[in-house]
Amino acid sequence: MPRQEECLYTKEHEWVFRDGDEIVVGITDFAQGELGDIVYVDMGEAGRQVNSGDPIGDIESVKAVAQVYAPVAGEVTAVNEALADSPEMVNQDPFGEGWLVRMKPADPADLDALMDHEAYRKFLEEEGH
Amino acid sequence: MLRQIGAGSSEELLAPIPPELRLGRPLELPGPLSEPELLETLGELAARNLAVAGKDCFLGAGAYRHHVPAVVDHLLQRGEFFTAYTPYQPEISQGTLQAIFEFQTLVCQLTGMDVANASMYEGGTAFVEGILLAVRQHRGRRRRVVVAGEVHPWYRDVLETYAANLDLSIVDVPADPATGRVDPGTVGEAVDGETAVVAWQSPNFVGVVERADALAAAARGAGAFALQAIAEPWALGWLEAPGRLGVDIVVGELQALGAAVSFGGPYVGMLATRKGMVRAMPGRLAGMTEDVEGRRGFVLTLATREQHIRRERATSNICTNSALMALAVTIHLALLGPSGITEGARLSRAHAHEALRRLTALPGVRRAHSGPFFNEFVLEFPRPAAEIASALAERGILGPVPLSRFRPEDERRGLLAFTELNGPAAIERLVAGLGDVL
Numbered sequence: 001m002p003r004q005e006e007c008l009y010t011k012e013h014e015w016v017f018r019d020g021d022e023i024v025v026g027i028t029d030f031a032q033g034e035l036g037d038i039v040y041v042d043m044g045e046a047g048r049q050v051n052s053g054d055p056i057g058d059i060e061s062v063k064a065v066a067q068v069y070a071p072v073a074g075e076v077t078a079v080n081e082a083l084a085d086s087p088e089m090v091n092q093d094p095f096g097e098g099w100l101v102r103m104k105p106a107d108p109a110d111l112d113a114l115m116d117h118e119a120y121r122k123f124l125e126e127e128g129h
Numbered sequence: 130m131l132r133q134i135g136a137g138s139s140e141e142l143l144a145p146i147p148p149e150l151r152l153g154r155p156l157e158l159p160g161p162l163s164e165p166e167l168l169e170t171l172g173e174l175a176a177r178n179l180a181v182a183g184k185d186c187f188l189g190a191g192a193y194r195h196h197v198p199a200v201v202d203h204l205l206q207r208g209e210f211f212t213a214y215t216p217y218q219p220e221i222s223q224g225t226l227q228a229i230f231e232f233q234t235l236v237c238q239l240t241g242m243d244v245a246n247a248s249m250y251e252g253g254t255a256f257v258e259g260i261l262l263a264v265r266q267h268r269g270r271r272r273r274v275v276v277a278g279e280v281h282p283w284y285r286d287v288l289e290t291y292a293a294n295l296d297l298s299i300v301d302v303p304a305d306p307a308t309g310r311v312d313p314g315t316v317g318e319a320v321d322g323e324t325a326v327v328a329w330q331s332p333n334f335v336g337v338v339e340r341a342d343a344l345a346a347a348a349r350g351a352g353a354f355a356l357q358a359i360a361e362p363w364a365l366g367w368l369e370a371p372g373r374l375g376v377d378i379v380v381g382e383l384q385a386l387g388a389a390v391s392f393g394g395p396y397v398g399m400l401a402t403r404k405g406m407v408r409a410m411p412g413r414l415a416g417m418t419e420d421v422e423g424r425r426g427f428v429l430t431l432a433t434r435e436q437h438i439r440r441e442r443a444t445s446n447i448c449t450n451s452a453l454m455a456l457a458v459t460i461h462l463a464l465l466g467p468s469g470i471t472e473g474a475r476l477s478r479a480h481a482h483e484a485l486r487r488l489t490a491l492p493g494v495r496r497a498h499s500g501p502f503f504n505e506f507v508l509e510f511p512r513p514a515a516e517i518a519s520a521l522a523e524r525g526i527l528g529p530v531p532l533s534r535f536r537p538e539d540e541r542r543g544l545l546a547f548t549e550l551n552g553p554a555a556i557e558r559l560v561a562g563l564g565d566v567l
Contacts, residue, residue: 063444
């Protein structure tokens, strides 16, 4: 399980963890808190190509449905199937059991454009959170 | 009230409206009427309508006159039901929510499906919303809709209206003109890997019962969803439930089970489907749950499909239901039970078949189709059906519905429908009346 300090972040509150030539993607603690109790997660199927910023799935809570976006272009190599039966893992363990997808970035250099943990923390502050 | 909100006059409240946009004079309306004058005026207006009450009614084509027991209206008019608004606050709306839940349950039992919503407005939009549900389930990968056979022309029109602004292609597979049925083999040939859904109506617009099992198989064989529309829900008291024939989505009109014909509304539509598609359903959904003390309660559930959601992510722009009419249907079905709806269906069907026998004995009158029917059929007459309908109306007999209203070329054809209220005496009057005016 990645430590928050080791991850990179997007402005849409997704975290990205480098694992070999793949990345693991999830939503941050802030995001799961804002959503409230999550009841359904739909991240589609593995084995598809996406562009940076493409919607790659939905997370539904009792009060809203939020979209999850691809942090970089690449292939979705795996989807966390356990969330079908236990969507609440995204609330309880957003950086661990609540991971959403694994991806193989088309160009690892694209990850350099993401925020590091400190930058994300500042981003949250500036947004007033 | 003005004092409460700190305004000096009601004029003050209109201050933001620029003077150049104001009319500046009173509206030109007739003056107020006293109660007796009002009753007389409204009475004169109402008298221009030809009411179904007191007449023999053999009208169909999507709206059917069945008996709805007086107790339905008696319960419906209770203030708790009649004035209740949308049950957004479950803690003060348990009665309404339970009624909706029971409605959904009854629709599932009638149709053989897993889940039904809290009702649609009427059959036409229900038909289209069911189709859009199927398209949504394919996540944009399939955008072709196959409409099989004689679907009500107005339902088809509503589909056209919606499809005009959506990226959908619609293919119509015509019915066999001799039988009035659409051939499942022909439909199978029209279905391909781009087809999202195959949609048909049964009993169809000309009263013929389609081969729902074969049509469903044709759809599913190509990975498309199977959708059946039903305009005369009493047919479900006779025919096998679509859910047990492989149908994925059932939509339709429930007017005949609880609402008067009433010049077209208010009616109530239904939409039911399989559990896996519940998140793609439009409209409201009532659910059963427990409160913090473990007591059973009812709530609106899965609200994030149509409310509390960004507009472009919503399943539909229809986010309400036809609650009062759905309640009428619920009360009626609770009173009927399985044996009641079966008996009502049996009578409707028996009357229609007996009437056909008697009517086709008249010179020059023949049934336009040979396919099996439930309680409705098309007859071909020696003279225009519209003229016959006018002449019969003068005798207090309503029917047939002239097909020329929908297809100008079918001048001599008309639809006749029969319910439990069209017994031997009414059939006798129809036969005698028709014999006179032919």
